[in-house]
Amino acid sequence: MSPRSHPSHRLGSRPDATPGPRDPDVASLVRLARSASAGRVSRRSLLAGVGGLGLASLLAACGTGGGTTPAGDGESSGQLTPAEDRSAEDGTLRWSNWTLYLDYDDAAGVYPTLERFQGESGLEVTYTEDIDSNDGFFGKYQNQLSRGQDIGADLITLTDWMAARLIRLGQVQELDAGNIPNLANLLPNYGEVEWDPGRAHSATWQGGFTGLAWNKTEVPRGLRTLDDLWDPALQGRVVVLDEMLDTMGLLMMADGVDITGDWGDTEFDNALEVLQKHIASGQIRQVKGNAYKEDLISGDALAVIGWSGDITQLNVENGDRWEFALPEAGGTMWADNLMVPMGSSHKANAEQLIDFYYDPAVAAEVAAYVNFVCPVEGAREEMEKIDPQLAQDPMIFPTDEYLANAQIIRALTPEEETRYNESFQRAIGN
Amino acid sequence: MTSRVAGRSGKQAGFERAAAPAGGTAQSRNRAGYGLVGPGLVYLLVFFVLPVFTLLATSLYVKPPGAEVGQFVPALEFGNYAVVLGGYWPELLRSFGFALLATVLCLVIGYPMAYLIAVRLRGRALVQGLLLVLLIAPFFTSFVLRTQAWKQILADEGFLVQALKTLHLMPQGASLTATSVAVVAGLTYNFLPFMVLPIYANLQALDHRLLEAGRDLYGSDLAVFRTVTLPISVPGVLAGTLLTFIPASGDFVNAAILGNNRNTTMIGQVIDSKFMRVLDYPGAAALSFILMVAILVLVTLYVRRFGTRDLV
Numbered sequence: 001m002s003p004r005s006h007p008s009h010r011l012g013s014r015p016d017a018t019p020g021p022r023d024p025d026v027a028s029l030v031r032l033a034r035s036a037s038a039g040r041v042s043r044r045s046l047l048a049g050v051g052g053l054g055l056a057s058l059l060a061a062c063g064t065g066g067g068t069t070p071a072g073d074g075e076s077s078g079q080l081t082p083a084e085d086r087s088a089e090d091g092t093l094r095w096s097n098w099t100l101y102l103d104y105d106d107a108a109g110v111y112p113t114l115e116r117f118q119g120e121s122g123l124e125v126t127y128t129e130d131i132d133s134n135d136g137f138f139g140k141y142q143n144q145l146s147r148g149q150d151i152g153a154d155l156i157t158l159t160d161w162m163a164a165r166l167i168r169l170g171q172v173q174e175l176d177a178g179n180i181p182n183l184a185n186l187l188p189n190y191g192e193v194e195w196d197p198g199r200a201h202s203a204t205w206q207g208g209f210t211g212l213a214w215n216k217t218e219v220p221r222g223l224r225t226l227d228d229l230w231d232p233a234l235q236g237r238v239v240v241l242d243e244m245l246d247t248m249g250l251l252m253m254a255d256g257v258d259i260t261g262d263w264g265d266t267e268f269d270n271a272l273e274v275l276q277k278h279i280a281s282g283q284i285r286q287v288k289g290n291a292y293k294e295d296l297i298s299g300d301a302l303a304v305i306g307w308s309g310d311i312t313q314l315n316v317e318n319g320d321r322w323e324f325a326l327p328e329a330g331g332t333m334w335a336d337n338l339m340v341p342m343g344s345s346h347k348a349n350a351e352q353l354i355d356f357y358y359d360p361a362v363a364a365e366v367a368a369y370v371n372f373v374c375p376v377e378g379a380r381e382e383m384e385k386i387d388p389q390l391a392q393d394p395m396i397f398p399t400d401e402y403l404a405n406a407q408i409i410r411a412l413t414p415e416e417e418t419r420y421n422e423s424f425q426r427a428i429g430n
Numbered sequence: 431m432t433s434r435v436a437g438r439s440g441k442q443a444g445f446e447r448a449a450a451p452a453g454g455t456a457q458s459r460n461r462a463g464y465g466l467v468g469p470g471l472v473y474l475l476v477f478f479v480l481p482v483f484t485l486l487a488t489s490l491y492v493k494p495p496g497a498e499v500g501q502f503v504p505a506l507e508f509g510n511y512a513v514v515l516g517g518y519w520p521e522l523l524r525s526f527g528f529a530l531l532a533t534v535l536c537l538v539i540g541y542p543m544a545y546l547i548a549v550r551l552r553g554r555a556l557v558q559g560l561l562l563v564l565l566i567a568p569f570f571t572s573f574v575l576r577t578q579a580w581k582q583i584l585a586d587e588g589f590l591v592q593a594l595k596t597l598h599l600m601p602q603g604a605s606l607t608a609t610s611v612a613v614v615a616g617l618t619y620n621f622l623p624f625m626v627l628p629i630y631a632n633l634q635a636l637d638h639r640l641l642e643a644g645r646d647l648y649g650s651d652l653a654v655f656r657t658v659t660l661p662i663s664v665p666g667v668l669a670g671t672l673l674t675f676i677p678a679s680g681d682f683v684n685a686a687i688l689g690n691n692r693n694t695t696m697i698g699q700v701i702d703s704k705f706m707r708v709l710d711y712p713g714a715a716a717l718s719f720i721l722m723v724a725i726l727v728l729v730t731l732y733v734r735r736f737g738t739r740d741l742v
Binding site (some may be wrong): 135136168280282285286287291294298422425426428429430 | 493496497498499500517578581582585586587588603605607608687689690691692693694695699700702703704705706707708709710
């Protein structure tokens, strides 16, 4: 079976749940109880723990509880410290990722590369596809993250801007480059990001492009610029992404703004005005996230601002009906990044896994399945052996020409992030 | 005459007999009652009363200067309420408008359904059961999936829109999804069982002899319905309308999936985006609190006006 066939079948399967409680508070209590039975903790501190748990769950039940204020140690002592690394005695690793983001063998029901890693390293990896949005992830774990507590994952996979936020907040551990020799294979254009100098805290997992996509039969001439989206013939059949940086990045680039440079409120507001105008006129049918794919399938949307890998997958699943291209004025490039949260006590194990996936042969195997941009140097040559056609796909191995037309939007300050998110949500009716 | 007196005294004796074996004093019975209510009260305390206080506290927090995204400090900033009310009153009004429309539609569609199942088909258990199953069956599918299904049904290239366009009942360029019509239709569909079931439960207990008596007194079918059936079913209607209106006004799934970004945004979507996207917790909390109070006031007025005690 070709590695690209039937991606939809992979959806349902996922590995077994984590052994032991997933809730961090409960898990820490269980650890406490275990060490208590080993005689290391007094009965009193155990009882205090139980009381604390009760209080913690009460607060958790109260919704935002401690989440709205930085937790005590987060504010007063300023810095979080990494949990003690117990990798040497504890050969486990818990990895949280997005769905369809790791090669999966339907027939055998396993992740082939991950199986191989476990065999070679002797580590036991719990792989969970539980991240479905950056905001959702942050909302769910920010209490624990801000206190440097274990969130039930040793390796997390988040998009640039969210990775930048966690690094800025000091909530992820510094990686030891000495443990990840293969990290030298990271493509140069991913190597230097302003939010993580020298890639001290993060390693790119997969990347992608934000650009234009259209229905080839209904829009035979295709789309070349953002202005083509505002063609009266497409009235009410245009959908754009509700990821603020993606849509606004493209709109600003269409205005000739250098999104990597020092653009500010004026440029943002100008682009937002364009968005508002086309929402008000009904040219833009809806502004939404992943669900834009369903609109392409149903035909409600004929032209969209979308993500590169999605269009490849849609074409595989539904017949070759859509095309993706970067606008002439440029598209944006983003990536998801592997990071180790402060509360994880398996950093060395995580580094071992990162090193494994930065092996070009392994990276090519993953890329042949997920169809997003592979950030590993040398993977293209390896792909020639797996599927020569994929080795030529600019969405997986972008050519210099393709890369020249894609930019990474600059990191936002916390004030900008809040203000722009708010204006953007307001503009899209929320 | 004598038989009536005898009957009454017999009834009284029955009551005494029933009360006697229960035994004990009123006090001990009370204690047992509190014991039974206890778990419910604790549950409410933990999952309702405490969260409401946290919500209230959070709604008054402020952002310190130079704060991180989503970082706030405790304060008593009542201005938060003015800000969100000023910014989002149209969405708030629209939510109640949509919810009201959906409730009325549910009542218009749901009452005859409940009447049919509970009164007209009385005694035909098989048909009754079948219709009830049909009514509840959609609940076996997830709420979000059902709403997604509506999106497919109403899609531009879907059967319905194409048929309407062929029949010239709909202008060529128009759509059904991404409109307020679709949002209200989705709300109506999703909350219909909440309207039908209480009315059904109420009409199920309707004493047929009352209807016969009404006809015996030369009441027309309509008059019997208006003067007997309808007033008796008011508690069911009241419960049904509340069960529909309250969740519908806070709903955000229907508007998010079936609406657009122009004129269908409901307050639930705003709260969701403030909480999950902008990380403006005080704003989200203030809006939630306003929504809660507004619903409470509306419901109180409604129950005062149409409360069962005044009508039955």
